[in-house]
Amino acid sequence: MIAFILFSLIAIFSIPPQFMEKGVIVKSVDKNSTIFNQGLRAGDTIISINGNNINNFEEYTKEINLFKDSFLDSNETKKLSIKTKNLEIISLFSKPDFDNVEVQNIPATRIKTGLDIQGGARAMVTSQDHKLTTSELDDLISISQERFNVYGLTDLVIRKASDLSGNNFMIVEIAGSTPSDLESLVSQQGKFEAKIGNETVFSGGSKDITYVGRTGQDAGVYDCFTSQEGEACDFKFVIYLSEEAATRQADATANLSLNISSGGKYLEKQLELYLDGNLFDSLNIGEDLKGKVATQIQISGSGIGKTRQEAIDDAKNNMKKLQTVLITGSLPFKLEIVKIDKISPVLGDKFARTIFFAALLTIVGVFLVIFFRYRRIKISFAIVGVVVTEILITLGLAALINWNIDLASIAGIIAAIGTGVDDQIVIVDESRRNKEDSLKQRIKNALFIVFTAYATAVVSLLPLYWAGAGLLRGFAFTSLIGITAGVFITRPAFADMARQIEERELENQ
């Protein structure tokens, strides 16, 4: 049991203990920013700026504001040095450069809290008119993921959910502050446009793009070769355009000349792909398309990697991204937000502290009742000790698998504690009566009761795993872990302890 406690503590606090670390952790860096090019990435820990140590968010903000205030006009650049745990960046930055970087205090534990505690938004989306099939849902999720990325939202989780009536949903969860136009972002299909110069040549939707090849002959990685930096693979896939769209493209390319630097293979302008108004990618236009009304177009690109497999995977990934963007706006259903919650993050800290306080008081209360009943300090401490261990193990496991602790999970932990204390009381009582039976037999009787209770508890919790589109899954999860850890680890350990205490008392008699 001690092993489990240590393991859980390590899982929760990580080694070296996170709450002792100084600095701020980078939440996100805009990919198109100077600072990204200098090597700063999400997940880095900033420990000093311009030689001054940064211990927390306030100090970081102070330093950055000092830096910003020192600018006389917004066009100049000034030197700044940033030290992270792994590297040092010394470069010239302009005033707005640090608006592209989001940081936060290093969290004290590895426990991730759910939205209802740390604040954030959750939206559940499904189709208005018919039940989403799994493949439609997959498409929707890929598209949404790309759109959110392009929008700049990276700290989010999109998952599938289905309830027991066979309905499928997409659930989007964003931690922290969310954009005020989240509803429109989520409930609309997104706008895709392909432009040459400033002219829109075709847009997303089945009117212009009638087909996007995704499998078989129409799409795939077809060629790989070794290059200087490693391996590279090419992919291609077909799309069909409507007559109108093809004509528009022919008109737009008719007067373009060839791009000399590419050896005349491509036209001077590129096909720019815009997702929700933001530039997503630019493709070279082959010279054979100049002025031609082509309803069947081949899109190609490549992927790279250190090994061939990496290159193939990268190529497949890039292909999927392009395919996703091209099917944007063409999903054959209207979306509906069936649930949306926007929770203010102010609740967070205070609530966590209150829960902790409640847990402490509860443990004291339980201790008092037990002590009042048994009048033995050792037993009272033993029971309370086992309860605390159970909580630690549950939290440790949750931290290990990055499970979000939300209010439902907390309710589950409480349920597990209640059952846990009950079981221990059974063991203590059973081992103290019936002195005719051997101690072993008595503990066996107790464990019989405990295991039966465990079985009934498990079966009564299982349906929650699926009911309600998994929103209450947190409760089922923490309860199940708590009572299972209880039955298989702490209960037998406690029985051992009870036995030792009893034997010692027998000797003392």
Add this chain to the structure above:
Amino acid sequence: MNEKLSIFYDKHYKKILIIPAVLIILSLVYLGFFYSQQGDIIYKDVSLTGGTTVTIDSNMSISDLQLKLIGQFPNLALNSLSDNSGKQTKIILIVPEKPDQILPVLEGILGYRLTQDNSSVEFTGSSLSQDFYNQLVRAVIFAFLLMAVVVFLVFGQSKKIKSYCIILTLASTRLTFPSSRFLSVMVIILVIVTFFYALYISKEKKYYLYSLGSLFAFILLYIFPYYYLILPLIVLLVIIYTRVSIPSMAVILSAFADILMPLAVVDLIGMKVSSAGIVAFLMLIGYSVDTDILLTSRVLNRKQQPVNNAISGAFKTGVTMTLTSIIAVAVGLVVVYSFNSILNQIFTILIIGLAFDLFNTWITNASLIKWYVEKTGR
């Protein structure tokens, strides 16, 4: 148990059963009446009927706010939250309308924009919440059926009938939910295992036929779920449990009363149950059964002891168990009360349920098991 109490109990234990009997009948009648008035067995809150909940930081008077909004939003409900010194800190608005209908009006009255920094908004669509409600209720029925069969397996005597009961129970649980791959696979595996077990232990021809028959019935029900069959199936299970194992039936009946009576109380006090509240009832199933299992196990395995001693010994243990749970939940409720989260309702329902559990385990279940012991001499 001291002498006087023991003699009293011996004389009157059957008559004591009148109290729970009356309470159960009263609860059923009340719930029936409630159902005919409200169309359902509980008052549902906005998470189960659909609607918007807005929480804002404000100490504005809620009666003022009510006057200003009630015209446009006739089904408005307003609550206020205060901190420990009694000062109002937040206002909670609940309306069946969507956020884009209530928020602009509210912003107009308050005079500032409601953003994520100064407010929380939660919205559930009405068809989704109706779905949630249906599934949660079915989850409770499902859980109760499975719990009943586990209890029967542990305390029942006849192996053959236990196997048939498993298949029957799995058939009824299948009828509580229309579809789900994982569940279906699990259930099918369990049924096949049980079928072979039933075959294994009943080598007589007639039981062979029973096994085949029940397997066939299960497959039929699985492919063509006749949902109206669930009630007759449950009645059949009740009859089997009562005929084969009264102790099991006693536990199941107490557990049932432990859900029924708090439900009636919750309706009486007008509590609007949320999805978390239904989960609390689910938790109650697990909690309340613990003490019943303890009692039954102690009495049935008591060897030479007189029944009353076994009962009173179990009583000491069981009451400690329930009391620690009540204290834990009560403390939790007091501490998190001001946050007005789903935990409030969960804790409240648990306290009510645990209080009834004290009654149902030690009056209902105890008298029933004593009756059984006296009658059969087990």
